Amino acid sequence: MAVQSDASEIADAVGPYDRARALNAFKVGDVTFYWITRISAISVLLILGGIILSLIVGAWPAMKQFGFEFLWTRRWAPSADPPVLGALGPIYGTLVTSFVAMLIAIPVGLGIAIFLTELCPQWLRRPIGIAIELLAGIPSIIYGMWGFFVLGPFLAYTFQPFMINLCAGIPVLQDIFAGPPSYLSLFNAALILAIMVLPFITAISVDVFKTVPPVLKEAAYGVGCTTWEVVRSVVIPYTRVGVIGGIMLALGRALGETMAVTFIIGNSFRISSSIFAPGTTISAAIASEFQESDGLHQSSLILLGLLLFVLTFFVLAAARLMLMRLETKAGK
Structure with missing residues (x-):
């Protein structure tokens, strides 16, 4: 009986710690997943912005030379x-x-x-x-x-x-x-x-x-x-x-x-x-x-x-x- 009582006390003591650790693991995983998806979404905007910027930089000499006449020439x-x-x-x-x-x-x-x-x-x-x-x-x-x-x-x-x-x-x-x-x-x-x-x-x-x-x-x-x-x-x-x-x-x-x-x-x-x-x-x-x-x-x-x-x-x-x-x- 004494042995069973000690085991139950140890289980009661360990149980809350395990639950807290599991909750922290879930929280860390959720936060990690959130930031991975957010960075992925933002990276699409960054890539798109980079493409637009590179096109504008490369096209700038022609834009200065021809202006809007380039469209109807x-x-x-x-x-x-x-x-x-x-x-x-x-x-x-x-x-x-x-x-x-x-x-x-x-x-x-x-x-x-x-x-x-x-x-x-x-x-x-x-x-x-x-x-x-x-x-x-x-x-x-x-x-x-x-x-x-x-x-x-x-x-x-x-x-x-x-x-x-x-x-x-x-x-x-x-x-x-x-x-x-x-x-x-x-x-x-x-x-x-x-x-x-x-x-x-x-x-x-x-x-x-x-x-x-x-x-x-x-x-x-x-x-x-x-x-x-x-x-x-x-x-x-x-x-x-x-x-x-x-x-x-x-x-x-x-x-x-x-x-x-x-x-x-x-x-x-x-x-x-x-x-x-x-x-x-x-x-x-x-x-x-x-x-x-x-x-x-x-x-x-x-x-x-x-x-x-x-x-x-x-x-x-x-x-x-x-x-x-x-x-x-x-x-x-």
Whole structure:
């Protein structure tokens, strides 16, 4: 009995100490976890700020030399005396190729996502899903090589002559689809971009479409709605925030794509109303000329990179504001 009494006294004495030590260990672990996550979050802001600062420092000579005229100057002549450098050509090419790419990729991507979630037989869903994942994993330089050696000849000898003849004599369209046909053009680059961003739109749309409660779709089918009516009135409104997010992610990829576009856009700083004409983008111009540049020429290329950064920021900010308005409207 004496031995049991002593053991209980020792347990009572040790118990509070162990509990306090365990609580201190939990507290130390919690504080450590808090600071690790906080430092990680702050490091993202520091990296972003460092990138912006380095771009501004590198672009400052060009900013002082050309000022705001750099934005609307069409000529790009680094070897002239004095150099004449303008960003209008690359900006125009970036906006046109991204716009045409999204014009092609959005309906195709949403169509694939709707087919996979609403119409596709069960045995076919996995092969198509794997194919989409493989498209997302192909390196961009492979897309560029395929576009140059395979897609370019097809477009130059088949598709572009057909569109030129079809639109001849039609106001506006005859200027947009004007000849001559070419392996290297804004349209070729836009088509490659559309194929490259297609997996992003499709994969994200499939994921968000799967979040629609089955009871909503069953209720719509129960009152006699067709599949198209269910998609238009139930699936799309329920998932529009996620769908727009996927589209903006794809647009960000299209704006900044480099190697594939450099292969097939022609790298011409001229501005043409025809999408079959050669052109360039901001990223393609930097990739093709940066290695051989120096001085004011190099500073101008860095300024182009800063402009691309700002353009992407405003696009993503506008998308975020749009999503906030949609969420607010849905809340009301």
